[in-house]
Amino acid sequence: MKTDELISLMAASHQPVDTGRLRHATWLAAAVALSVTAMVLVNTLGVRPDLAAAIMTMPVIAKLLFGGSIAMISLILFQQSLRPGLQPRRLLPLAAIPVALIAGFALLTLAQAPAEQWNTLIFGRYWRSCLFNVPLYALLPLAVLLLLARRGAPIDGRLTGASAGLASGGLAAVAYALHCPDDTIPFLAIWYTLAVALVAGISTLALPRLLRW
């Protein structure tokens, strides 16, 4: 087939195109993935018994804000990484802002506490559960974002992988906050960050080969 023929064929079958579709689909997919993940979590791990009272307390709000802000920033990056010609890689450091803020907050908390409490403040009771469950519950949002990425044109598979992983980890952190009984800022800063980083790392390594088009 000659190139001119191909062009005629494409022009003849051309139809109006909605360039906002990817953006809307990204937000919708994230909202649905978060709701379903939270529902699954509520029905498997269950919510913390004192959730109604705890939800308005600072540590729980901090967890929700932490996961939510990482997810928001990463979803913007993710969506842009599906559009060739933009340079979203420059924006990747933005995802570190919530981490830096919570790390500063955690250091402040530790500095004000006596040294013998550090162990309790950092490890809490269930750090293993956090490290295991956040990545586990991130699998559903990650699968949804992977399907979405295949509808875009990812030319930088690692960036798409990294941002999808960060976003899924952030969403899973929001859901896990409904269950997590450990309410210290150093706990949040260390284990939530590590859990999200774990998802991002796996996703950065695994997604590129699934995203070739």
Added chain:
Amino acid sequence: MSLDDLETELRPIFLAALAGDAAAYKVFLDAISARLRGYLRRLLARTGRSEPSEAEDVLQETLLALHLSRHTYEPSSPVTAWAHAIARYKLIDHLRRTGRHAGNLPLDDEVYQLAAPESGAADARLDLERAMQALPVRTRRLVEQVKLQGASIAEAAGVEGMTETAAKVAIHRGLQAMAKFLSRRGRSP
């Protein structure tokens, strides 16, 4: 024509195309394909491959990718950057598939600033023909009528006893299948 001039010229045309103007879309494709042909030939020459037919193959694959990814264009960004980024991706994919190291391709934007458009199409090799053989018979007949005999979609649809919309959908699916065929060929499973 400098890249900035091309951008100034093409952006409104492409935006009109996205809104549904098929004639504008054809103008855009003609202009961008000449530009990308020069870009791809130049980059391929750097990796020691200067057969125009190879560049034409990659160009056709790129055009299919542009077509199927129209919805990924961000309307506030330069359309030439979008098109060149896709061409570059497809070229690297092509080099990887054909066992060539892509490491020394320039990462910066300079090359596409400099590449001159080439309107002289070369004959592509048989890749796209082979991709077409993989299509369902009816879709292939539609494609043949539209591309070879220059029939409009409405006419071709009439011959096949389909509605125009159904024919457009069939051709769209056909183009998708061809793109998939091209990006899979020669790749280890």
